[in-house]
Amino acid sequence: MSAADPRxxxxxxxxxxxxxxxxxxxxxxxxxxxxxxGAGEERTLSENLLAFDRRRLRTRVxxxxxxxxxxVTVLGRRWAAPVGVAPMxxxxxxxxxxxxxxxxxAGVAGLPVVVSTFAGQPxxxxxxxxxxxxxxxxxxxxxxxxxxxxxxxxAEAGFEALVLTVDTPRLGRRLRDLRNGxxxxxxxxxxxxxxxxxxxxxxxxxxxxxxxxxxxVVSWLKSVSPLPVLLKGVTTGEDAARxxxxxxxxxxxxxxGGRQLDGAHATVDVLAEVAVAAAGRxxxxxxxxxxxxxxxxxxxxxxxxAVLLGRPVLHGLAVAGQSGVADVFDILVGELxxxxxxxxxxxxxxxxxxxxxxxxxxxxPTPATAVPARPAADPAAPVVLRKEELxxxxxxxxxxxxxxxxxxxxxxxxxxxxxxxRPYEGFFDTEQLFGHVRRYLDHLAAEGDTxxxxxxxxxxxxxxxxxxxxxxxxxxxxDEGIDAAPGSIVVTVGxxxxxxxxxxxxxxxxxxxxxxxxxxxxxITGAAALLGIPVTPVEEGPDGIxxxxxxxAVLAERARGRRPRALYLVPDHSNPSGNxxxxxxxxELLALAARLDLLLIEDNPYRLMSTGTRLPTLKALDTGRxxxxxxxxxxTAFPGARIGFVVADQxxxxxxxxxxxLADELARIKSMVTVNTPPLSQAAVAGLLLxxxxxxxxxxxxxxxxxxxxxxxxLEQLERHFPEERRRSLxxxxxxxxxxxxxxxxxxxxxxNAALLRSAEEYGVIWTPMSYFYPQxxxxxxxxxxxxxxxxxxxxDGTARLARFVEAEASAHAAAAGTTRAADR
Numbered sequence: 001m002s003a004a005d006p007r008x009x010x011x012x013x014x015x016x017x018x019x020x021x022x023x024x025x026x027x028x029x030x031x032x033x034x035x036x037x038g039a040g041e042e043r044t045l046s047e048n049l050l051a052f053d054r055r056r057l058r059t060r061v062x063x064x065x066x067x068x069x070x071x072v073t074v075l076g077r078r079w080a081a082p083v084g085v086a087p088m089x090x091x092x093x094x095x096x097x098x099x100x101x102x103x104x105x106a107g108v109a110g111l112p113v114v115v116s117t118f119a120g121q122p123x124x125x126x127x128x129x130x131x132x133x134x135x136x137x138x139x140x141x142x143x144x145x146x147x148x149x150x151x152x153x154x155a156e157a158g159f160e161a162l163v164l165t166v167d168t169p170r171l172g173r174r175l176r177d178l179r180n181g182x183x184x185x186x187x188x189x190x191x192x193x194x195x196x197x198x199x200x201x202x203x204x205x206x207x208x209x210x211x212x213x214x215x216x217v218v219s220w221l222k223s224v225s226p227l228p229v230l231l232k233g234v235t236t237g238e239d240a241a242r243x244x245x246x247x248x249x250x251x252x253x254x255x256x257g258g259r260q261l262d263g264a265h266a267t268v269d270v271l272a273e274v275a276v277a278a279a280g281r282x283x284x285x286x287x288x289x290x291x292x293x294x295x296x297x298x299x300x301x302x303x304x305x306a307v308l309l310g311r312p313v314l315h316g317l318a319v320a321g322q323s324g325v326a327d328v329f330d331i332l333v334g335e336l337x338x339x340x341x342x343x344x345x346x347x348x349x350x351x352x353x354x355x356x357x358x359x360x361x362x363x364x365p366t367p368a369t370a371v372p373a374r375p376a377a378d379p380a381a382p383v384v385l386r387k388e389e390l391x392x393x394x395x396x397x398x399x400x401x402x403x404x405x406x407x408x409x410x411x412x413x414x415x416x417x418x419x420x421x422r423p424y425e426g427f428f429d430t431e432q433l434f435g436h437v438r439r440y441l442d443h444l445a446a447e448g449d450t451x452x453x454x455x456x457x458x459x460x461x462x463x464x465x466x467x468x469x470x471x472x473x474x475x476x477x478x479d480e481g482i483d484a485a486p487g488s489i490v491v492t493v494g495x496x497x498x499x500x501x502x503x504x505x506x507x508x509x510x511x512x513x514x515x516x517x518x519x520x521x522x523x524i525t526g527a528a529a530l531l532g533i534p535v536t537p538v539e540e541g542p543d544g545i546x547x548x549x550x551x552x553a554v555l556a557e558r559a560r561g562r563r564p565r566a567l568y569l570v571p572d573h574s575n576p577s578g579n580x581x582x583x584x585x586x587x588e589l590l591a592l593a594a595r596l597d598l599l600l601i602e603d604n605p606y607r608l609m610s611t612g613t614r615l616p617t618l619k620a621l622d623t624g625r626x627x628x629x630x631x632x633x634x635x636t637a638f639p640g641a642r643i644g645f646v647v648a649d650q651x652x653x654x655x656x657x658x659x660x661x662l663a664d665e666l667a668r669i670k671s672m673v674t675v676n677t678p679p680l681s682q683a684a685v686a687g688l689l690l691x692x693x694x695x696x697x698x699x700x701x702x703x704x705x706x707x708x709x710x711x712x713x714x715l716e717q718l719e720r721h722f723p724e725e726r727r728r729s730l731x732x733x734x735x736x737x738x739x740x741x742x743x744x745x746x747x748x749x750x751x752x753n754a755a756l757l758r759s760a761e762e763y764g765v766i767w768t769p770m771s772y773f774y775p776q777x778x779x780x781x782x783x784x785x786x787x788x789x790x791x792x793x794x795x796x797d798g799t800a801r802l803a804r805f806v807e808a809e810a811s812a813h814a815a816a817a818g819t820t821r822a823a824d825r
Contacts, residue, residue: 013319016291016312019328021750023094023315024780025813030180031093034201035314039172040262041534041776048258048289051266055298056357063344068337070348074283074306075161075228075250077133080110081333082300082348086257086287086308087137087163087232089201090188092120094318100129102317105325107131109333114163114308117150118190118198127157135161137232139168140217142210150192151225160228163252164221167233169211171202172260175776218246230285233260235270237277250283257288257310268299275303293335297343300351391530399529401522401772408760416798417766418785421575421741423609423635424710425789427703436687437680440468443690462679465667466491468686472631472645475694479608481620482629488649490666491677495605495632495644500527501666501673502601502628502646506565507533513557515567517545519773521575521603524568537775538567542735544581545569547588554596566599566628571618573606573740576773576784580738583615590618593626599650605632608697609788610739611708625650628662633685635741636696641681708739710787710795717799718745722806730810741788744770747806749813751783758805765801 013019024032038045070081085106092098099113099121106113112133115126127134136154141147151162176182183199190198198204221229230250231243240251253274255264267288275284286299287308299307309332316324340348343355405419444454457467466472469486476482492498503524507514514528518537528535538545538553545567554564571581581589593600602618619629629647637643648662670676692699715736722732731748749755751769760766768786770779785802787795 013327014331015754016315016328016331017754019312019315019319019324021752021754023318024750027094027318030182031185033176033180034174034182035088035093036311037174037176038258038262039174039260041175042258042262044255044262044264044266045258047266048255048268049291051268052289052291052295052298055268057294057297057301057339057343057355058357059342060344065341065344065346068340068346068348070333070337070340072306072348074112074285077112077160078110079112079132079306081329081336082296082304082306083111083329083332083336084135084285084306084308085111085113085313086310087114087116087165088310088314089116089118089190090120090184091314091317093185093188094314095321097317097321099126101322102313102325103130103134105316105322105329108326109329111329115154115159117193118201120188120191122191123154123157123159127159130158133161134159135163135230136227137163137165138221139165140210140213140221141208143208144210144220146194147221148224151221151227153192155225155227161230161250162221162225162227163230163232164217165232165256166213166217167235167254167256167260168205168209169213170209171205172256172262174202174259177202215242215246218243218248222247230283232287234274235265235267237273240274240277244278244281248282250285251278252308253284253286253288253304254308255288268295268302271299271302271304278303290332293332293337294339296332296336297339297345297348297351297355300348301353301355303353399526405766405768405772408756409766412760412764412766415760415764415766416794416801417789418787418798418802419766419768420789421786422639422789424703424706424791426791427706428638433684436684436691439687439690440683443686458679458683460679461676462682464671464676465489465663466645466677466682467679468682468689469645471686471689471694475689475692475696476631476647478694479697480617482617482647484619484629484647484649488647488661488663490646490648490663490670491682492644492646492670493674493677494634494642495603495630496523496527497670497674498630498632498644498646499524499601499603500531501669502630502648503527503531503533504669505662505665506599506628507531510534511562512565513562515550515553515557515564515598516775517567517569517574518775519576519770519779520568520775521570522772524601524603525775534562535775536564537778540574540577540579542579543585544571544574544579545589546585547592550589550598551592551596554598564596564598566601567593568601568603570603570605572604572615573610573737573742575606575740576742576768576770577744578735578737578740578742580615580740586615586618586621590621590624590626594624598626600627601630602627603630605635606740608636608700609704609707609741611704612738614697619647633688636700637685637688641685643677643681643685704739707741707788710790710792711737711739711743713792713795714743714785714787714799717796721799721803730806732806732810742784742786744782745785746782747809748781749809750780752780755809758809759802763801763805763808765798765805767802 072079072082085102091102095101099115099119103113103126107130110132112135114135114137116137117139136159218229228249230252231248232252232254234240234243234251234253235255243251251274253267253271255267267286271286278284283305284303285306285308286304287310290296290307290309296307312328313325316328345351409417409419441454469489469491472489473484473486476484514533514535515538516524516535517540525535536553536557538549550567557564571586573580600618604617607614619627632644633641646666648666650662652660652662652665718734734745735743737743756769768784770782770784773779
């Protein structure tokens with residue numbers, strides 16, 4: 001191996017994700033976003049990966065298979081493995097070798113390359129370098145003579161097939177490129193198209209690509225070239241059948257790598273439907289989301305003849321040119337060979353639906369254009385639901401973040417965990433529960449309730465808005481200076497329900513947008529995803545969210561024709577960052593909200609568990625009723641009660657001129673969701689409030705002091721292991737919160753799920769990737785440390801483990817960066 005070969009860097013290039021991480025480190029951020037980004041909120045981009053993650057292969061044993069054959073035959077040509085290179089423009093963006101290096105690596109591996117219309121190098125040069133099939137990806141231009149000449153030049157160079165992209169009447173709305181104002185660097189141009197201005201890919205597509213294509217384009221293309229024609233972008237059985245009727249010689253199931261219609265299905269989720277419609281009459285290929293050999297095998301099991309690999313090829317090219325691409329192929333094909341052996345499958349051609357568990361395979365689709373794939377269901381057989389027929393929000397990656405974290409925690413029980421934002425259990429006593437409930441019962445009796453009335457309140461459903469609203473109002477007044485009438489309060493099943501109810505009530509249509517501090521608590525973004533509410537992030541600074549950033553976001557959304565309805569934020573000791581807004585910033589934000597007619601959703605669960613002087617809440621400063629205040633007793637009482645609340649004192653007018661409160665509307669929604677909040681839980685929290693005379697800050701002075709002490713211990717240990725000179729050399733930093741449960745550590749390497757797994761397995765320490773908390777990307781080089789659940793001894797042990805992990809990752813990162821620089825020379 002050469003010195004530039006990334007395989008010389010242990011652990012850094014063992015998977016395709018490793019290559020992605022290395023490529024990103026050495027790439028211009030704007031170019032990275034152009035290559036890596038997707039359309040809209042990038043839901044489809046994420047779903048392409050997650051859809052493979054959900055599927056499970058069935059292993060078979062004692063099969064006698066000693067060696068598996070990965071080779072397949074497609075359009076009469078043998079491929080060494082069922083993998084080809086998907087068409088991607090401008091390989092020269094990431095490496096001067098460009099498509100030539102890619103073609104040479106593919107030739108050595110015996111794999112085909114689909115060359116883009118917008119390739120950065122001439123077809124004849126690529127053909128001279130090739131040792132495996134070349135296909136041409138075709139965009140159809142308004143000027144058909146341009147397309148005809150392109151196809152003719154490819155045929156003259158020896159290309160063997162045409163792949164017509166059919167899902168781009170115009171390029172999708174790619175927000176990363178719009179935000180970056182992306183333009184192709186000088187000198188990056190298509191080598192096989194007439195001279196022109198190609199610097200804006202989206203602008204060029206709008207003026208030059210034909211947006212009005214219909215099925216006749218297939219016959220036209222076949223009339224100008226003898227090469228077989230495959231259609232790329234087919235995702236339904238109906239279109240697959242139409243394509244074959246129109247004369248297509250093959251199909252590529254593709255959603256353009258998530259770069260066209262955001263919200264479209266993942267390609268692997270619709271593969272079976274297309275394969276059924278094709279019924280073996282033509283090859284079916286798939287692209288989108290392939291990152292492992294098991295993904296390739298999954299696609300084969302669902303009916304694909306082969307897959308096309310996209311972004312990982314560019315990652316390998318960016319890291320080490322031809323050798324990087326070759327290594328990407330080696331990794332993927334090696335993983336496929338392993339998967340074939342471990343599933344007892346003698347060859348790639350032998351892969352079939354039996355390889356997938358029923359939950360992973362899903363039912364075989366039977367569109368009206370296809371022959372039914374199975375007889376009528378056995379009435380006694382258990383039903384199997386199709387994921388694509390469930391709500392699209394279930395594919396949002398934010399819904400998987402906490403599950404992944406819990407899985408890691410369970411898998412490594414001996415690790416010290418800086419992940420859970422839970423109260424310290426040493427302050428809980430089981431006997432307290434009985435005392436709290438008894439105290440509330442005595443309170444009810446003292447208020448004049450008969451034994452029968454008390455029994456009804458505890459054993460029956462109770463009022464939807466809550467039983468203990470008055471006690472909550474008293475506590476808010478005593479502790480927070482918030483003057484809220486009991487009727488403006490709805491008691492909820494945890495603060496999460498308060499978020500859900502508030503969002504459901506306030507966001508009426510698709511034009512309504514939620515602004516959220518970024519990074520922000522995943523509960524709010526998860527609730528928004530389930531409700532189909534778009535979230536626009538507003539970057540948080542060291543002192544929390546700033547008014548200039550809020551105003552810019554509001555004006556930008558209005559310019560797009562959308563209505564920013566509310567801003568969600570945690571002003572004190574924010575989760576996840578730990579930052580706190582100064583008083584002046586709070587006052588300025590309230591003034592801005594009034595000027596822009598914006599509501600504020602304030603979530604503030606950590607204030608009463610922190611020492612020192614507390615700044616007034618936004619709600620305490622709210623004279624115009626702009627603030628919907630969310631509260632939780634998970635920290636100040638105990639999480640097991642699952643009691644939260646929302647103060648919604650905004651006036652609501654109906655069309656007839658009648659008025660009520662927003663709280664009344666929330667209660668109406670709640671009556672259809674949880675009916676009411678469990679009275680027994682409310683009783684326990686009420687008893688706690690009564691014991692404190694409403695002043696939970698005084699009752700929780702001991703726990704608050706503990707959390708402050710543990711926070712101080714974390715900061716001391718970080719300083720001990722990383723004195724100023726060392727952290728400066730590493731590029732390491734952290735913030736210093738004044739309270740709360742969290743702080744942020746910025747690191748020089750990618751702190752992602754893969755790094756978290758290495759940290760847990762090799763160093764016995766768990767943390768939370770900050771990227772979980774960024775609604776539209778960010779935080780890849782930061783980790784959240786939660787210390788609330790730990791003792792000082794835990795902190796000392798855990799920080800020492802964390803320090804060893806950070807040092808090791810930083811060293812590996814530095815070595816990989818050196819390798820990348822060497823490869824670029």
